[in-house]
Amino acid sequence: MSDVFASPKDVSRGLEGQSYLSNESIASVVYLAAKLGKPVLVEGPAGTGKTELAKAVASMAGARLIRLQCYEGLDESKALYEWNYKKQLLRIQAQNIAEAEGAEVTWKDIEDDIFSEEFLLERPLLQAIRSEDQVVLLIDEVDRVEIETEALLLEILSEYQVSIPELGTVTASQVPMVFLTSNNMRELSEALKRRCLFLYVDYPELEREKEIIKAKVEGVTDELADQVGRIVRTLRELDLKKHPSVSETLDWARALVLTGIATIDPETAKATLNLLLKYKSDIEKASKELTLSA
Amino acid sequence: MLDLLAGFVSQLRRSGIDISLTESLDAARAIEHMDLGDRESFKYALAATLVKDHSHSGAFDTVFDIYFASSAYDPAGDIAGELSELDADQGTQAGSASLGQDSGMNAGQGGNGQSLSPEELIEMIYKALLMDDQEWQRQLTRLAVTAFAGIEKGRPVGGVYYVFRTLRNLNLEALTERLVDARINSKKGEVSGLQAKLISDDVKAKIDAFKKEIESEVRRRLVADRGPEAMAKTLRKPLPEDIDFMHANREELASLKRAIQPLSRKLAVKLARKRRHKKRGPLDFRKTVRHSLSYGGVPAELKFKSPRASKPEIVVLADISGSVASFARFTLQMVHTLGTQFSKVRSFVFVDGVDEVTSLIDGSDDIGEAIYRVNTEADVVWVDGHSDYGHVFETFWEKWGKEITPKTSVIVLGDARNNYHASGAWALGEISRKARHLYWLDPETRSYWDTGDSIIGEYAVHCAGVFECRNLRQLEKFVEQLA
Ligand SMILES: Nc1ncnc2c1ncn2[C@@H]1O[C@H](COP(=O)(O)OP(=O)(O)OP(=O)(O)O)[C@@H](O)[C@H]1O
Ligand SMILES: [Mg+2]
Numbered sequence: 001m002s003d004v005f006a007s008p009k010d011v012s013r014g015l016e017g018q019s020y021l022s023n024e025s026i027a028s029v030v031y032l033a034a035k036l037g038k039p040v041l042v043e044g045p046a047g048t049g050k051t052e053l054a055k056a057v058a059s060m061a062g063a064r065l066i067r068l069q070c071y072e073g074l075d076e077s078k079a080l081y082e083w084n085y086k087k088q089l090l091r092i093q094a095q096n097i098a099e100a101e102g103a104e105v106t107w108k109d110i111e112d113d114i115f116s117e118e119f120l121l122e123r124p125l126l127q128a129i130r131s132e133d134q135v136v137l138l139i140d141e142v143d144r145v146e147i148e149t150e151a152l153l154l155e156i157l158s159e160y161q162v163s164i165p166e167l168g169t170v171t172a173s174q175v176p177m178v179f180l181t182s183n184n185m186r187e188l189s190e191a192l193k194r195r196c197l198f199l200y201v202d203y204p205e206l207e208r209e210k211e212i213i214k215a216k217v218e219g220v221t222d223e224l225a226d227q228v229g230r231i232v233r234t235l236r237e238l239d240l241k242k243h244p245s246v247s248e249t250l251d252w253a254r255a256l257v258l259t260g261i262a263t264i265d266p267e268t269a270k271a272t273l274n275l276l277l278k279y280k281s282d283i284e285k286a287s288k289e290l291t292l293s294a
Numbered sequence: 295m296l297d298l299l300a301g302f303v304s305q306l307r308r309s310g311i312d313i314s315l316t317e318s319l320d321a322a323r324a325i326e327h328m329d330l331g332d333r334e335s336f337k338y339a340l341a342a343t344l345v346k347d348h349s350h351s352g353a354f355d356t357v358f359d360i361y362f363a364s365s366a367y368d369p370a371g372d373i374a375g376e377l378s379e380l381d382a383d384q385g386t387q388a389g390s391a392s393l394g395q396d397s398g399m400n401a402g403q404g405g406n407g408q409s410l411s412p413e414e415l416i417e418m419i420y421k422a423l424l425m426d427d428q429e430w431q432r433q434l435t436r437l438a439v440t441a442f443a444g445i446e447k448g449r450p451v452g453g454v455y456y457v458f459r460t461l462r463n464l465n466l467e468a469l470t471e472r473l474v475d476a477r478i479n480s481k482k483g484e485v486s487g488l489q490a491k492l493i494s495d496d497v498k499a500k501i502d503a504f505k506k507e508i509e510s511e512v513r514r515r516l517v518a519d520r521g522p523e524a525m526a527k528t529l530r531k532p533l534p535e536d537i538d539f540m541h542a543n544r545e546e547l548a549s550l551k552r553a554i555q556p557l558s559r560k561l562a563v564k565l566a567r568k569r570r571h572k573k574r575g576p577l578d579f580r581k582t583v584r585h586s587l588s589y590g591g592v593p594a595e596l597k598f599k600s601p602r603a604s605k606p607e608i609v610v611l612a613d614i615s616g617s618v619a620s621f622a623r624f625t626l627q628m629v630h631t632l633g634t635q636f637s638k639v640r641s642f643v644f645v646d647g648v649d650e651v652t653s654l655i656d657g658s659d660d661i662g663e664a665i666y667r668v669n670t671e672a673d674v675v676w677v678d679g680h681s682d683y684g685h686v687f688e689t690f691w692e693k694w695g696k697e698i699t700p701k702t703s704v705i706v707l708g709d710a711r712n713n714y715h716a717s718g719a720w721a722l723g724e725i726s727r728k729a730r731h732l733y734w735l736d737p738e739t740r741s742y743w744d745t746g747d748s749i750i751g752e753y754a755v756h757c758a759g760v761f762e763c764r765n766l767r768q769l770e771k772f773v774e775q776l777a
Pocket of ligand 1: 019020021022044045046047048049050051052053181183212216246247250
């Protein structure tokens, strides 16, 4: 994909066209990833648009998004490929029946047969490698997988090829753009980090958050977006257990618009704070700091 | 450019950031694609290829400013021109040609601000901030540093000193107050507490940004004077994981506080996984048979029972006096955050008396905060508030000794500086005999051990291990092998 974007500015405009508001850091790294053909490791607090970024890049580039959602226990058979053994067993059984009826087939024939394309279950990584068209591969929440699976990912991201013993080596016809996201639950291996470009996506600055609100919340006025943005910024400065994420900000703004609120007075804020903050102690602390409880 | 990049990379390495050869080659490749005139995106290209840990980004920013601002910075910038434009735009009477000679470094000596008095300069800054005019602010930053920092060529002081001088003269607190008042007064009608808070946060954000501008301006001038190498050296800050617990300043303590929680959480995940993946348990016959039914009775998939892993029981005994207090807090915080990785954690703190604080910590939903409260709420001073390990070990053995079992790992935290009291090592010996393991973590540099009133050697004979534990890196390593 090395020539899809002309400059970081171009990336930024393209993303905006997908209602994704980037900043210079995001735009530069996406641009570079396309130029260098390197995967991007995206890290940052929850709900800051890490997953959304990969989606927006895919639709901007007109590429298909292939997503590998990671979880603990994810292994090769779910990430890469698997032989469909149920089908294979049935095939063998069918063979037994055929033989009982006098047909003559060697084991070699069966083996060739059951390890063919028809019995292969493609998982996201293999799909991405074998894809003929442009794809963006999203490996979401990579910090959840075990070290062994991480090693497998690394291998694939270095070579963009896999060898399947029964079928031979499969090489990607084009290097896909790859995004890995992480919530920093676990330290990723040095080797994986070395392989990737690193992008930290923090909570957006005030102006950008306002733009995000305006892009994503229908019917919001400039004034309301501004107020929401400012209150959220103030909350993120407080020492809370969990700060409001962008998605929570959007939920809040939507709720305010739905209830026909044009400006946020202390009463409104107090009544709706639970949309932004999830812990009771956080809500109490915030009400005090914002002097909502008169 | 490649030379500059090489210097930059080695400077980053010197501040403790690990950069491999591939990564520095990646950086070189990356900048070929970037427009060098666009300083920001150039910076992000370098950051993305060289720094893969967000907690290192502060160190990166500093070094970047030093290396790549210097070449771009033009100290003979046309301040006079800027000023006359400014005058025209803003209608102020303050500017004058005398400021035109005022180019960067010569500020200190040159006839600066003869007609623009400090008060007038501050007034202009106030207006620029009020009007949120960033360009004007940038120009004023340069004037402010020229007028107030009093930079002397070649003098090897750190930039902090000049920043401090500038800020003191600007009196930002007063400026903040004025700005807040002005903004509140400009509102019609009554201003709610909420509005006032938002206004004040907004002003604070602007003032902070202005402060940052001052810092980089000072840095730019110093780099122009002394070159990047020397500057990087004076400005080098340790990474959070390398900050010395015992000698951390306020800013460093804050960054330790930020680092400890995510670090502990990651460690917990790692330990939990390690435990789960400790081999598999014995074959689960019933489950295997049950699964074989779906393969026509062939046990195609073997099922195993999960392994039983034992979790250690931990007793922490922490000196929380003076200089070792922050070490104790961070260690306690880490151990308690890892709580579920141990079958039980009990914590005791001491100075010359000893007290259990387990419930104080566990009962709180904010461990960090609870640990900071331990100091005031635990009853740990017996006579004079100077550490008395001997008395503490004897009291502990007497009161809690019977609760130590062969499953307990006891960890003592402290510098073993006993203020020349009796060592009470016999009691530690008893504790050690009853416990599974006794470890000691000493936050002092190893070369200071057993000097002065440190009697770590005397205690060490009873310990299964004594470890130097000066920073998070060492602490993490110890805790990891413990669980
Ligand atoms: N820069 C942005 N522009 C537009 N929308 C955004 C932006 N950032 C976040 N959002 C919105 O915020 C929501 C959360 O984003 P997303 O799920 O991508 O977050 P995430 O970082 O992947 O979170 P998590 O760490 O929880 O997986 C989405 O609905 C997305 O539309
Ligand atoms: Mg996500």
